[in-house]
Amino acid sequence: MATTTAASPQLGSQGPPGSSPVRSRRVRGARRSRLPYILLLPALVLELGVHVIPMVVGVWMSLLELTQFHIRDWSTAPFVGLENYRSTLDVDTVTGRELLHSFWVTVAYTTASVGLSWLLGASAAVFLQRPFRGRAFLRTLFLTPYALPVYAAVITWSFMYQRDTGLINHVLVDQLGVVDHRPFWLIGGNSFVAVLVVSVWRSWPFAFLCLMAGLQNVPEDLYEAAYLDGAGFWRRLQYVTLPGLRPVNQVLLLVLFLWTFNDFNTPYLLFGGSAPHQADLISIHIYESSFITWDFGVGSAMSVALLLFLLVVTAGYLVLFRRRRIDA
Amino acid sequence: MPKRLCTTVAAALLLVAGLAACGDDSDSAAQPKTLTYWASNQGSSLDADKQILQPELDKFERQTGIKVTVEVVPWSDLLNRLLAAATSGQGPDVVNIGNTWSASLQATGAFIPFDDATLATVGGKDRFVPAALASAGAAGQPPTAVPIYSLAYALYYNKQMFTAAGITSPPTTWEDLVAAGKKLTNGGKWGLAIEGANISENAHHAFTFSQQYGGEWFDPAGKPTFDTPQNVSAIKRYIDLMAVDKIANPSNAEYAQNQSVSDFANGKVGMLLWQAAGASLKAQSMAADAYGVAPVPFLQSPPAGGKRVNSMVAGINMAVFKHTKNRDAALQFVKFITSDEEQVILNKTYGSLPSVKTVSGDAAFQAPEQQALQQVLGSTAAPLPQVAQESQFETLVGTAMKELFADAASGKPITEAMVKQKLSDAQQQVRG
Numbered sequence: 001m002a003t004t005t006a007a008s009p010q011l012g013s014q015g016p017p018g019s020s021p022v023r024s025r026r027v028r029g030a031r032r033s034r035l036p037y038i039l040l041l042p043a044l045v046l047e048l049g050v051h052v053i054p055m056v057v058g059v060w061m062s063l064l065e066l067t068q069f070h071i072r073d074w075s076t077a078p079f080v081g082l083e084n085y086r087s088t089l090d091v092d093t094v095t096g097r098e099l100l101h102s103f104w105v106t107v108a109y110t111t112a113s114v115g116l117s118w119l120l121g122a123s124a125a126v127f128l129q130r131p132f133r134g135r136a137f138l139r140t141l142f143l144t145p146y147a148l149p150v151y152a153a154v155i156t157w158s159f160m161y162q163r164d165t166g167l168i169n170h171v172l173v174d175q176l177g178v179v180d181h182r183p184f185w186l187i188g189g190n191s192f193v194a195v196l197v198v199s200v201w202r203s204w205p206f207a208f209l210c211l212m213a214g215l216q217n218v219p220e221d222l223y224e225a226a227y228l229d230g231a232g233f234w235r236r237l238q239y240v241t242l243p244g245l246r247p248v249n250q251v252l253l254l255v256l257f258l259w260t261f262n263d264f265n266t267p268y269l270l271f272g273g274s275a276p277h278q279a280d281l282i283s284i285h286i287y288e289s290s291f292i293t294w295d296f297g298v299g300s301a302m303s304v305a306l307l308l309f310l311l312v313v314t315a316g317y318l319v320l321f322r323r324r325r326i327d328a
Numbered sequence: 329m330p331k332r333l334c335t336t337v338a339a340a341l342l343l344v345a346g347l348a349a350c351g352d353d354s355d356s357a358a359q360p361k362t363l364t365y366w367a368s369n370q371g372s373s374l375d376a377d378k379q380i381l382q383p384e385l386d387k388f389e390r391q392t393g394i395k396v397t398v399e400v401v402p403w404s405d406l407l408n409r410l411l412a413a414a415t416s417g418q419g420p421d422v423v424n425i426g427n428t429w430s431a432s433l434q435a436t437g438a439f440i441p442f443d444d445a446t447l448a449t450v451g452g453k454d455r456f457v458p459a460a461l462a463s464a465g466a467a468g469q470p471p472t473a474v475p476i477y478s479l480a481y482a483l484y485y486n487k488q489m490f491t492a493a494g495i496t497s498p499p500t501t502w503e504d505l506v507a508a509g510k511k512l513t514n515g516g517k518w519g520l521a522i523e524g525a526n527i528s529e530n531a532h533h534a535f536t537f538s539q540q541y542g543g544e545w546f547d548p549a550g551k552p553t554f555d556t557p558q559n560v561s562a563i564k565r566y567i568d569l570m571a572v573d574k575i576a577n578p579s580n581a582e583y584a585q586n587q588s589v590s591d592f593a594n595g596k597v598g599m600l601l602w603q604a605a606g607a608s609l610k611a612q613s614m615a616a617d618a619y620g621v622a623p624v625p626f627l628q629s630p631p632a633g634g635k636r637v638n639s640m641v642a643g644i645n646m647a648v649f650k651h652t653k654n655r656d657a658a659l660q661f662v663k664f665i666t667s668d669e670e671q672v673i674l675n676k677t678y679g680s681l682p683s684v685k686t687v688s689g690d691a692a693f694q695a696p697e698q699q700a701l702q703q704v705l706g707s708t709a710a711p712l713p714q715v716a717q718e719s720q721f722e723t724l725v726g727t728a729m730k731e732l733f734a735d736a737a738s739g740k741p742i743t744e745a746m747v748k749q750k751l752s753d754a755q756q757q758v759r760g
Contacts (some may be wrong), residue, residue, distance in 0.1 A: 068432050
């Protein structure tokens with residue numbers, strides 16, 4: 001900002017505009033080059049304010065013993081260095097063990113949810129690739145879960161999952177007779193399946209949407225050529241459709257992974273604030289074990305550790321993809 | 329070129345001005361004679377609360393010329409908003425807080441302490457129900473809030489189901505309660521409703537049972553003592569109502585959205601332990617004469633050290649932020665809300681009890697439910713541990729109990745060793 005404004009009178013003082021074509025172009029170029037920065041400035045300020053500064057503050061918090069005794073005046077919070085990390089990541093303590101357990105639950109949850117969402121989304125997108133009667137209707141229908149407000153949707157699921165009065169047990173036990181006794185869904189071992197189902201239900205329409213858009217970009221003549229070469233449905237899927245979707249998949253899988261790993265709303269709303277041990281996802285675990293117990297330093301340490309993990313995974317993923325693309 | 333410069337500078341100025349405008353919301357506090365008040369959600373909706381409070385705030389403005397702007401904050405946001413206000417030093421002048429947060433919020437130092445002199449300006453220490461005032465901060469320090477609405481736990485029982493089962497009077501001991509529960513449990517109906525997945529409810533019962541068994545959750549130095557034999561027995565006694573006595577529906581293990589109140593209102597279950605359930609029962613069309621209200625039972629033969637406590641002191645306190653620019657006006661407002669007239673009007677509307685002694689005899693609080701609650705509050709209720717780690721106790725122990733209920737519901741036997749293990753694990757996670 002300061003440099004561009006300081007430069008302008010100097011440039012301007014060199015002569016009246018238009019006196020020399022070369023100079024004029026240079027001057028206009030300089031002027032033009034200033035404008036983008038000015039236009040970018042609001043975005044930059046907001047990015048700093050909304051993203052970067054809170055993140056730096058979060059890292060700083062993780063190095064402090066920031067409890068209710070100190071939140072009013074952070075300068076009084078003792079600097080404890082990496083102590084918060086040590087106490088939360090040490091798997092010999094109960095806190096560390098629980099965090100590790102929660103981490104593995106989340107890894108399993110994310111893997112299953114992203115895999116199933118992608119599979120469902122891809123199947124539906126391929127299924128709806130060719131025009132047929134009712135395609136528009138099905139497209140709209142498939143996108144409904146994505147359009148519903150998350151709060152209303154997950155609360156509805158929690159009612160459906162209730163043991164005595166829920167729809168799921170009514171169908172499974174009373175109507176179909178698949179099982180004799182009424183299983184619990186919101187507590188115990190089934191709670192993992194319950195939260196996974198809701199997660200897939202919520203995120204597969206997004207996969208569907210992206211893949212559907214990606215399919216529009218696969219050239220029709222490739223299919224025709226493959227068809228003429230005698231390739232059947234599976235061969236065309238394998239050699240035309242999937243390679244054509246690669247750029248979309250690269251982004252889609254990463255985004256789904258990050259969203260699902262960090263998903264707080266689904267478990268929080270489904271389990272009413274405290275997740276069962278078997279479905280103790282990391283976002284809610286961090287919330288429960290630090291923020292509602294007023295220990296913001298430890299909560300930040302857990303969050304920063306999570307951020308680092310996600311950064312490493314993301315970077316690894318991008319490097320892997322780039323290498324494969326170069327190889328290809 | 330100067331024109332360009334002007335444009336650039338102007339753009340920058342506009343931008344900065346815009347940003348500054350975003351951050352400037354504390355102007356209202358600078359004007360004298362206007363208070364901002366965050367009320368907690370006490371009625372059936374945020375809007376209902378506003379309707380209830382507004383006439384009283386208008387009355388206060390007529391009396392004193394001080395305008396109060398109220399915002400009713402939902403419970404899910406209240407603590408976060410309070411913390412944000414405490415951290416930034418900006419926000420409302422007067423707030424409602426759940427009384428279990430008292431000691432934790434006291435530790436932040438964000439609220440003005442009600443020492444004797446300050447208490448005198450709102451009517452004096454002796455005005456308040458002692459148990460209610462004891463729940464407004466750690467012992468030995470001036471409280472940083474005063475109680476405004478008080479609540480206690482009671483045993484609600486379905487009169488018609490009791491008669492049908494041949495039970496003549498409400499149980500006064502846990503042994504009686506189990507016997508009554510067994511008589512009530514048959515044909516899809518159950519003896520006792522339990523909100524097993526609600527961690528706050530669990531923790532409240534953990535407190536009461538522990539008191540009766542002579543246990544404490546924190547020692548005088550504030551260190552957690554979760555896994556003492558007394559606490560293990562206390563928790564096991566409560567879980568056993570489902571696991572061994574089988575007077576509670578195993579489905580109760582997943583209840584966290586007040587389904588137990590609905591079950592009681594719908595006649596699916598004969599007994600309910602709840603705080604001031606009357607208003608909710610009325611909302612679910614259960615007539616006031618269809619149920620009786622009795623004190624929560626005690627142990628038949630309490631062990632050594634067992635206390636005669638059958639409820640926590642539940643309720644709402646009012647606090648004043650230190651950052652207020654209108655300290656006197658804020659205290660005047662606290663005095664107004666704790667005045668006899670307002671205590672009767674507001675507590676009557678909310679179905680809670682007044683926190684001042686002077687109006688306990690008012691006709692508004694003579695219904696059987698209010699009398700029973702008042703009796704408990706006046707004699708056998710004790711405040712939850714007033715320590716800064718109280719919220720950790722609620723979360724950790726409440727969650728451990730939720731898991732024990734889940735085990736009990738799936739038919740797993742609940743042993744003392746299991747309970748002790750859970751409580752030890754919970755204790756090791758306490759920090760601070």
